[in-house]
Amino acid sequence: MRIALIQSDIVWGDELANRRHLDELLASAGKGAELYVLPEMFSTGFATSSDDALEEEPSATLEWMKAKAAELDAAMCGSIALRLNDGRCVNRMYFVYPDGRCIHYDKRHLFGYGGETRRFCAGNERVVIEFKGIRFLLAVCYDLRFPVWLRNQGDYDAMIIVASWPESRRFAWDTLVRARAIENQCFVLAVNRKGNDPNCTYNGGSALIGPKGETIAAAEDYKEQLLDTELDMQELEEFRSAFPVLEDRDQHSIIL
Numbered sequence: 600m601r602i603a604l605i606q607s608d609i610v611w612g613d614e615l616a617n618r619r620h621l622d623e624l625l626a627s628a629g630k631g632a633e634l635y636v637l638p639e640m641f642s643t644g645f646a647t648s649s650d651d652a653l654e655e656e657p658s659a660t661l662e663w664m665k666a667k668a669a670e671l672d673a674a675m676c677g678s679i680a681l682r683l684n685d686g687r688c689v690n691r692m693y694f695v696y697p698d699g700r701c702i703h704y705d706k707r708h709l710f711g712y713g714g715e716t717r718r719f720c721a722g723n724e725r726v727v728i729e730f731k732g733i734r735f736l737l738a739v740c741y742d743l744r745f746p747v748w749l750r751n752q753g754d755y756d757a758m759i760i761v762a763s764w765p766e767s768r769r770f771a772w773d774t775l776v777r778a779r780a781i782e783n784q785c786f787v788l789a790v791n792r793k794g795n796d797p798n799c800t801y802n803g804g805s806a807l808i809g810p811k812g813e814t815i816a817a818a819e820d821y822k823e824q825l826l827d828t829e830l831d832m833q834e835l836e837e838f839r840s841a842f843p844v845l846e847d848r849d850q851h852s853i854i855l
Contacts (some may be wrong), residue, residue, distance in 0.1 A: 600731055603632035604826040606805040606818040607641065608794035609763075612652040614642045618663050628825045630671055633731060637677030638761050638792040639740050640690065645763040645796060646680045647714040653682045664695045672697050674730055677790075678706070678739050678761050680719075687720045692737050692761060694728050702728050704737035708745050713798070715741075727755050733832060735759050736785075743775045751783035753845055756835060758783065762791045765799035772804050781812040784844050786830055793821055810838055 607624060610616040621637070639645065642660040643652055654660055664675040678692040690706035705722025709715040725748065726737045736755040740762040742748060749758065758779060764772045772791065780787040787808040792801045806817040807828045816828035839845065 600634065600733060600830040600832070601632045602634045602636065602788060602807070602828055602830060603628065604788060604790045604805045604807065604816075604818065604828070605635060605637050606791065606793055606803045606822070606824045606826065607638060608823055609638070609641060609644045609792055609796070611644045611796050612646065614652075614654060614660060617642045618660060624823070624825055625667065625671070628827070630673075632671070632673055632827060634674045634676065635667075635671065636759055636761065636788055636790045637675070638790050639678045639763045640680045641677045641761075641792070643680050645713065645798070647710075647718055649718065651680075653680045653688060655682050656684050661693055661695070661701065664693060665699045665701070668695045668697050669699060676737075676759055676761070688718050689722065690715070690719055690739055692739050694730070694735070694737060694759075696730065702726065704739070706739040706742065707748055708741045710741040733757060733830065735788075740764060743772070743779065746779065746782065749779055749783065750848070751785055751845060752848075755783075755785060756832065757786035757788060757830060759788045760790070762789070763796075763799075763801060764791045764804065766802040767799070769802060769804055776804075776806065776808055777812045780808040780810055784810045784835075784839055784842075786810060786815075786835065793823060810835055 668675045675695045681691045692704045695701045704726035734755040736758045738760045776789045790805045793803045807815040818824040818826045
């Protein structure tokens with residue numbers, strides 16, 4: 600499967616400007632990918648305080664994702680800071696299929712250190728979706744630090760992790776992305792933003808990591824980039840067959 604990981608800058612609190620900017624990035628890249636992955640809260644930035652703008656339900660950015668999926672004949676994935684009709688706020692990751700169907704995952708592990716727990720409600724459902732024969736686990740940023748939640752129960756082939764992970768903790772990002780790939784014998788599609796917001800600087804680190812922990816493709820630091828790369832399922836199947844680590848995993852169920 601051909602995928603595109605989009606390491607973009609984000610204009611603080613301006614949904615329209617961010618969607619227009621992504622229109623330009625996608626147009627310059629042309630068609631061809633079957634899946635496009637965007638960063639965490641790609642339409643607003645990491646909006647955690649009461650003064651920061653959130654999207655309202657129904658989300659204009661979700662409609663944009665559906666339109667882009669149809670236009671590109673590809674799936675779109677990324678997270679949005681969203682206020683629901685019942686007043687709750689969630690960090691919602693959408694996976695939008697080319698035909699407009701969508702599945703969402705609400706971020707389970709909220710980043711209390713950055714104020715996310717004061718405003719947002721945590722999700723409680725682990726979500727695996729299937730697209731073109733590949734099973735994807737959905738995850739957002741701080742989830743990366745919690746291997747029990749992300750443990751491969753034999754139910755996924757690739758993990759999609761979208762983030763607003765700051766430069767100051769970049770070593771942890773690089774280490775944990777690789778560790779999650781190795782321990783779960785899966786691909787990791789890791790997409791982080793670049794740029795600045797009122798609180799942090801972001802230098803990217805978007806990459807496709809293979810099941811042995813190898814870097815298949817990586818974006819340049821501090822640069823906006825649409826990283827075009829491939830998932831080789833035959834390679835994954837051959838590796839799992841030759842070295843069946845997952846068969847020896849602990850059988851404890853995930854505790855919510």
